[in-house]
Amino acid sequence: MPVLNMVEAIRATLAAEMTRDERIILLGQDIGRNGGMFRATEGLQQRFGEDRVVDMPLAEGVIVGSAVGLACSGLRPVPEIQFLGFASQAFHQLEGQVARMRFRSQGRFPIPVVIRAPFGGNVRTPEMHSDAHEAKYANSPGLKVVMPASARDAKGLLTEAIRGEDPVLFCEPLRGYRLIKDEVPEDDYATQFGRLRTVREGSDVTLVAWSAAVVVAEQAAELGAAEGISCQVVDLRTLVSLDAGGLGEAVARTGRAVVIHEAPLTAGFGAEVVATIVEEAFWSLTAPIARVAAPDTPYPISSLEALYVPSAERALRTIRRVMQAG
């Protein structure tokens, strides 16, 4: 089985889906000759032409807004937003239009649009390029929010997103584009939404994460193992649809939970995860649930970001605290 990094898996999936379905067109800033900021679309314009891999003007609102119209015309656009933070420039189109068109039109206009957006910190980007804004979109009914943490899942989940009928915000971890590498089956497969993935078995505490934070959770689990703490690691994969049942079962197996995410603490998606665990697994809990998140400050300039983004060491301190509590 070939080992691919995440960006290779995404590029191969886009190419395969475009070959399979002529209705798919890619839109984005610098995605053509330049192949995208992170090369996710490298070579695709040469292969599929300028009409299907479209360099767009610097205007996120109309990149997303025109995708709504393209979808109404019967196409399946896959717009790329260069950095998730800049999707805020299209938030009114995403939350207000993409997410609701099917609902408002009573099913007449489904919006099979997949918006790809890299996000996340610790890559020393300029200011305002690193925000983890997933919770805002998870709170926008009509959208699905997908956050792969492995190359294998990037392929399976992107395939599922592109073939589905619902609009999807597909968040790609910047830091993981090249660092995350794993075996990606060559055959055609789609990974169903709403099914979490157990990354590592463990019996003392369940670490819950998504996207690049899964890597942090795995590192923390290693550190924990060295101290005799057995950590289970689960990757939510999709925030919408959320695998509430799977989450409850995972935590019930250990009785303890630590949620790790890159976004600031307050109103981060971790709050939703904790509430869900309480609903699903309250009687199995032997300790208070804890969260490891960014502080409630704006994302800082790069020399401070290592302190800001949760690290394995910070996660370990929280894990120790949870182990002592119950």
Add this chain to the structure above:
Amino acid sequence: MADGSATVAFRGNRVGAVATATERPAPTRILAPDGTVPDGSRPPLPVDELLAAFRLMLLSRRVDERASNLQRQGRLGTFSPVHGQEASVVGSARALDPVRDWVVPQYRELPAMLRHGYTLERFFLYFKGNPEGNRMPDGVKLLPYQISLATQLPHAVGLAWGLRHQGLDGVVCVYFGDGGSSEGDFHEACNLAGLRRAPVIFLLQNNGWAISTPVRKQTAAPSLASRAAGYGFPGELVDGDDFFAVYDATSRAVARARAGEGPTLIEARTYRMGPHNTADDPTRYVDPAELEVHRALDPLTRLRAFLEDSGVLQAEVEERMRTEIEQEVAGALAAAEAHPGPHPAQIFDHVYGEEPARLAAQRRALEDGL
């Protein structure tokens, strides 16, 4: 110089430039307010078409009255009358081909929607708050109402681009107002439309108001149509109360778009004769004298005068139209009022194609509670 305040900000020879830039250009007009065609040339429309257009304007005016009364009686929710803008809506809509062209509405274009295949029954349902009212009939080339101003402009551009991408020859006509033209979506949509030579017509109804904000507080630009130049396509300013001028400009824009020559911005300068919507009290901000000026320019009266003078329309014919319209409106209203109303669990329908488990559980919980 009319606007003395402009001299305060600028000195020297800049004053002259400012004065020129604030002059409002005159819109193109074919049909004079008295119903004559001064230069003798007008779009060559068959009698049937002229009567159909007039009837649609008449129907629109009647629906405004009926719906406003129904709203006062609590039988209908808040809605925005077309009153005053009939020529601009009907003139543009009738230049489109409902079989292949699309209409992307805002919320004040009922006659354009009806002409494209929407029904009065659905109109009443929508303004009664029934979600069925926003479902455009299958095959009808209409997007839903748009309430979030100007967001429909990028949709229209994408739709037009998508049609062209698939080798179809449809044209998209998108409606919006002077207020909406201040939104960023307007700029982004025009810019992309120009780049992609999208077959789209930006039909800007400049009705003088965005709720209580007059156009002079919306923009310093003397003409909204002139903005098109900045996007690399033509813009045209027409008298929006002149059915022929709007029809003519739209027809030419349709022909250009169909020939692959790209977008057109049409500013139809008209006037909102009624309230912004049924919850608005325009006496708080509209100068009655200004209203009287515009009453004399009424688009319906103007077209009627022309049709009567040309011998196309007789009083009996209009009377017959009115009787038919009365029945049509009554029938649609009765059907909408007989509608059982949405099932509560309908709020879960069409949120997703593939429903997340959590939403399915919420649906079951609601159904169990009923």
